[in-house]
Amino acid sequence: MSDMKNNNMAENQNISAEVQEAETEVVETETAPKASLIDEETDVLKATVVKEPSVKKTKKSKKGKDDEEQVYHKPLIKRRKPNRSIAGDLFLYLFLVLVAIVMFFPIIYAVEAALKPLDELYKFPPRIFAQNPTFDNFSDLFVTMSKSWVSFSRYLFNTVFITGVGTAGHLIAASMAAFVLAKYEFPGGKTFFKIVTVAMMFTGYVTGIPNYIIMSKLHMIDTYWAIIIPAFALPMGLFLMKQFMEGLPTSLIEAAKIDGATEWCVFSKIVMPNVKPAWLTLIIFSVQALWNNPASTVIYSEEMKTLPFAMRQIQAGGIARTGEAAAVLVVLMIVPIAIFIFSESQILETMASSGLKD
Amino acid sequence: MSQLLKDYIKVKKHNFRIGVKKARLSKSCYLFLAPYAIIFTMFYILPVVISIVFGFTYYNILEAPRFVGLQNYISLFLEDDIFLISIKNTFMIAIITGPLGYIGSFLFAWLINELPRWVRSVAVVVFYAPSIAGNCYVIFSVFFRGDAYGYVNAFLMNIGIIDTPQLWLIDPRYMLPVCMGVILWMSLGAGFLSFVAGLQGIDKAQYEAGYVDGIKNRWQELWFITLPNMKPMLMFGAVMSITQAFGVCEVTMALCGYPSTDYAARTIVTHLFDYGFSRFEMGYACSIATILFLMMILCNKAIQSLLSRVGT
Numbered sequence: 001m002s003d004m005k006n007n008n009m010a011e012n013q014n015i016s017a018e019v020q021e022a023e024t025e026v027v028e029t030e031t032a033p034k035a036s037l038i039d040e041e042t043d044v045l046k047a048t049v050v051k052e053p054s055v056k057k058t059k060k061s062k063k064g065k066d067d068e069e070q071v072y073h074k075p076l077i078k079r080r081k082p083n084r085s086i087a088g089d090l091f092l093y094l095f096l097v098l099v100a101i102v103m104f105f106p107i108i109y110a111v112e113a114a115l116k117p118l119d120e121l122y123k124f125p126p127r128i129f130a131q132n133p134t135f136d137n138f139s140d141l142f143v144t145m146s147k148s149w150v151s152f153s154r155y156l157f158n159t160v161f162i163t164g165v166g167t168a169g170h171l172i173a174a175s176m177a178a179f180v181l182a183k184y185e186f187p188g189g190k191t192f193f194k195i196v197t198v199a200m201m202f203t204g205y206v207t208g209i210p211n212y213i214i215m216s217k218l219h220m221i222d223t224y225w226a227i228i229i230p231a232f233a234l235p236m237g238l239f240l241m242k243q244f245m246e247g248l249p250t251s252l253i254e255a256a257k258i259d260g261a262t263e264w265c266v267f268s269k270i271v272m273p274n275v276k277p278a279w280l281t282l283i284i285f286s287v288q289a290l291w292n293n294p295a296s297t298v299i300y301s302e303e304m305k306t307l308p309f310a311m312r313q314i315q316a317g318g319i320a321r322t323g324e325a326a327a328v329l330v331v332l333m334i335v336p337i338a339i340f341i342f343s344e345s346q347i348l349e350t351m352a353s354s355g356l357k358d
Numbered sequence: 359m360s361q362l363l364k365d366y367i368k369v370k371k372h373n374f375r376i377g378v379k380k381a382r383l384s385k386s387c388y389l390f391l392a393p394y395a396i397i398f399t400m401f402y403i404l405p406v407v408i409s410i411v412f413g414f415t416y417y418n419i420l421e422a423p424r425f426v427g428l429q430n431y432i433s434l435f436l437e438d439d440i441f442l443i444s445i446k447n448t449f450m451i452a453i454i455t456g457p458l459g460y461i462g463s464f465l466f467a468w469l470i471n472e473l474p475r476w477v478r479s480v481a482v483v484v485f486y487a488p489s490i491a492g493n494c495y496v497i498f499s500v501f502f503r504g505d506a507y508g509y510v511n512a513f514l515m516n517i518g519i520i521d522t523p524q525l526w527l528i529d530p531r532y533m534l535p536v537c538m539g540v541i542l543w544m545s546l547g548a549g550f551l552s553f554v555a556g557l558q559g560i561d562k563a564q565y566e567a568g569y570v571d572g573i574k575n576r577w578q579e580l581w582f583i584t585l586p587n588m589k590p591m592l593m594f595g596a597v598m599s600i601t602q603a604f605g606v607c608e609v610t611m612a613l614c615g616y617p618s619t620d621y622a623a624r625t626i627v628t629h630l631f632d633y634g635f636s637r638f639e640m641g642y643a644c645s646i647a648t649i650l651f652l653m654m655i656l657c658n659k660a661i662q663s664l665l666s667r668v669g670t
Contacts, residue, residue, distance in 0.1 A: 205647075209634040336490040337490060
């Protein structure tokens, strides 16, 4: 009904309608009791604007019905925030910004320190931002350390290798287990999952000593596998993956089975492509655990040691090595942060199903 | 009576047989589970069993373990003063940083929830970055350097709060507070992400319904609608922060040294490392690990039963 009205009004009231709309919105926020009356007005007026011949507006007119409904709900949603004042909001946002600065400052400082040339590092009074930023510290890592016993690139390779293999294996093993735990019922399945959730409650430090004993019996000490293999079974990954897979419709799997797919086929062709957000989440947690693992307790050979360990050694090098130490620090922290930034929305999607039910 | 027992056994036997049959039918399930389950059992379940068993022995890797009964535990609590210091420190850190970090995670997740989408995603990165930045906390050893050129010292001396530089990381009085601050800085971790995601997932219609039903202010909204909806995430976050709070060692070791002055920054995990990997007294270390394990599990169970009452 209102649409017909609009058609007539559309031609001559374009501009004035916009102005009026702006006015009515102001009124709307101030006088809540009259909401229903104003509602109808804005409804009409909005629809009027819709009929404008520009491309953007025509797009809007296709969704005309949704718009009407949204406009209808609008006052209710506005009244939902009962005791919020502008001063309170401002204070909150100011507080948030302040905390954000405090949180991020050390990271900014670390990055800037890595970019400073040596003479600026010890300038007094100190400055946060580098005046002549260089990448010398990063290239120094490769140049100076190439003459040392174990070159920097070897440390880098060790860490990349451990992180890559560990994460890939963890992703595969954890999703296979999560798939059957989430979608099938079989004796022992629920108990196993409960044990995994309990395992989330104690850190790797508790198992560190016995793990060392087990690994020495398996002759895995002083190999990459001492770090990689335990990482395959990180409890957190299985937990998140299982929770996320439970949201997958079972009918999808049943349909594939009716079409004659084998169990493995269902897993690799149906389930895995559908849980990509969870992949990224597993990857970030696993990378975070492995990339920063100094692993000094299970690896003794210098040429197999990891980047965090190298950082400690460079730091021990004292004042002359300050710039390089900062550069390693940046290399260490930039990788997990970068992965997180690129996959944030998917990770949040996964975390939405991360709840722990009793 | 005996008839009852017989019936009971009969039912149990029957159930067991059905279980076996089901297990046979779901062979492929076990195949899928096998890779994870084997590694998990080997490196997560077995170690706990081993540490409980070896906790009662004297074992130094070279000789075969020798059973000593409760000797390890007795000397831990009665003779090992450093262990008592480490327990005290761990509890201090856990009690202060655990709840604060947890509440902070929720508070910030809640505050950024209503921001526009892109601001929110930037805010999540900013708040979450410290906890994934790995070894970034070592930068604090620059800030808290002991001479007058350390930033904190210089700042406090400039505004006149202190007149001589303080040895923040060497003086036992300041070590723990400094470490706590750094741990708090890193505490917005996986739990925080879970909260952010959980808050986004709450059905907006519930708030409208709640408003119709007479919810007056935002605190009521939080208590009656938001928190009950968030309960599973709150549980998850609690597990994460308790685990983190009891497992503190890297920060204290990196900032205050290992060993620290007067053992003022020694935690249970540091003690564990000392005996396990420096002195190779594995039996003793295993008994420490068992105590830590029990503490974590009990604390988790207690917090979970507490949290299950939220919003009721």
